[in-house]
Amino acid sequence: MDFDLSDEQRLLKDSVERLLADRYDFESRNGWLGGEPGWSRDMWARYAELGLLALPFASEYGGIDGGAVETMIVMEAFGRALVLEPYFPTVVLAGGLLRHAGSKDQKADLIPQIAEGGLLLAFAQAESQSRYDLFDVATTARKDGDGWIVDGHKTVVLHGDSADRLIVSARTGGGRRDRDGIGLFLVDAGAEGVSRRGYATQDGHRAADILFENVRVGPEAVVGNPEDGLPVIERAVDEAIAALCAEAVGNLAVIHEETVEYLKVRKQFGVPIGSFQALQHAAVDMYVDLEQARSMAMFATMMAGDPDAAARRQAVAAAKVQIGRSAKSVGQSGIQLHGGVGMTMEFKVGHYFKRATMIDATFGNVDHHLDVVAGGDSLVAA
Known part of the structure; x- marks a missing residue:
């Protein structure tokens, strides 16, 4: 199976990451967080200019015909930047319902407004x-x-x-x-x-x-x-969970990077604490958990469009289990290796761990999705 991105997908990845690197620094984010409406309308307009708000919609309604891989790329970048804007609820979740069940008139009316940044769902x-x-x-x-x-x-x-x-x-x-x-x-x-x-x-x-x-x-x-709206809801939610898994990967990658950097600069007994073998082992364990999460997020992305509802649900649930487990292990290790400062507002790692924890609880935590994988969840159609 080919896991390489196409030229267009690489361009999308580079464009999103460049925008966020240039304009979504941690201090600006904290400023938007404390104001109204709790996120940046200027950044929302920039997402529209870049075509991100039109990404998953059909071109006949003003979209760009993007698929699950394109959504994964954007959501992972948003996870790295800890983005606050309502991209997930508007474009991915409600947008998914609109794509799968909306009438032609509804799509023709609403999708152009979403793509232009003028409508929030x-x-x-x-x-x-x-x-x-x-x-x-x-x-x-x-x-x-x-x-x-x-x-x-x-x-x-x-x-x-x-x-x-x-x-x-x-x-x-x-x-x-x-x-x-x-x-x-x-x-x-x-x-x-x-x-x-x-x-x-x-x-x-x-x-x-x-x-x-x-x-x-x-x-x-x-x-x-x-x-008979439940099948549409389940399909849109499965796609949304795959997107959340991708966001979690970006989130956990930053926790790992920030922790490794902290181990290099924090000194104890006159040497960087990263020179202690036990802490090196902990950082390696974080990396292994991160890569397991990345693999399962890619699996969920590939399966998100599967027409077999039961197979799709099993795959997405398995990915959500791994994401939840990795979020707990990577997040807790990041906090512990930072020491007490890991929980302060000034350090990024605590903020990222909060978001990872909320992703775990959104649309089912580890225990819930373990039940799905085991075949005991009534969400899977008989």
């Missing part, structure tokens, strides 16, 4: 009782004439506080944990009956709890089949 999926079960949906959508009325409460909607439009999963029939009877609906974030409470997550990103009270949407708001 968020996927309102998780609920207080659902944990990692995508099919556990209590929010309802009931028919009202030719439209629908949406009622319910969504939690931890990634960048939901700054989104212009929300793609909401809602139950149109069946019981709360049934796989059938789930639809997707486009809701204007400023619509009557929508209320949002935004907050910062542990890694500095943004999320929101969103309440829907008798929110009326028209027939044009339905994304895909309103009775």
Whole structure:
């Protein structure tokens, strides 16, 4: 199997890394983190100029026809820079739902706006009782004439506080944990009956709890089949997990690099601590865990587009298990080898470990995905 990047992919990689190296220094990031909206709109505009916001969409709708490998390249670079902007929720996650289930009119309307940087999307999926079960949906959508009325409460909607439009999963029939009877609906974030409470997550990103009270949407708001939206959700989430795995690889690579550099410059007993064999062994173990994560992230990327839902889910789950394990081992070792300063705000390693920990918890932690790999998770269709 050929793992080499094409000329176009190498150019994309170089362009993204150069942009972030020039403009995404740690001090600037901390400044954006403490302001409104918690990320840089100037950088968002630059992503649009570079074509990153159009990357995974079809060219007939103003996209660039990029695939999973291109998304992996961008997400790994974003992981290295600890990017705050809502690329993942808008382009990868909600964008994936739009690509797979949106009507021609919806794509023609929304994708050009996303590509130009003028539209932010968020996927309102998780609920207080659902944990990692995508099919556990209590929010309802009931028919009202030719439209629908949406009622319910969504939690931890990634960048939901700054989104212009929300793609909401809602139950149109069946019981709360049934796989059938789930639809997707486009809701204007400023619509009557929508209320949002935004907050910062542990890694500095943004999320929101969103309440829907008798929110009326028209027939044009339905994304895909309103009775059978779960397969689309599972497919988009599998692709999103593959992207998160790539981000984690970039993140863990920086933790390793920063730790090795610290071992070279920090002195104890008159010599660099990197001269101590036990610490050298620890750094090597970090590298091995990093490379295992990299291999599995590439595997997830290759399998993300597999039409066999069960095989795709198994592959992505296996990658997420390794990513979670590597995040824990590499992150903890990085903190320990830095000593007490590793947990201070001034050192990068603690910030990167926070993000790696949040990636592990997003769409299922190690234990959850081990169950999937073992065949015990009901997310895999029978």
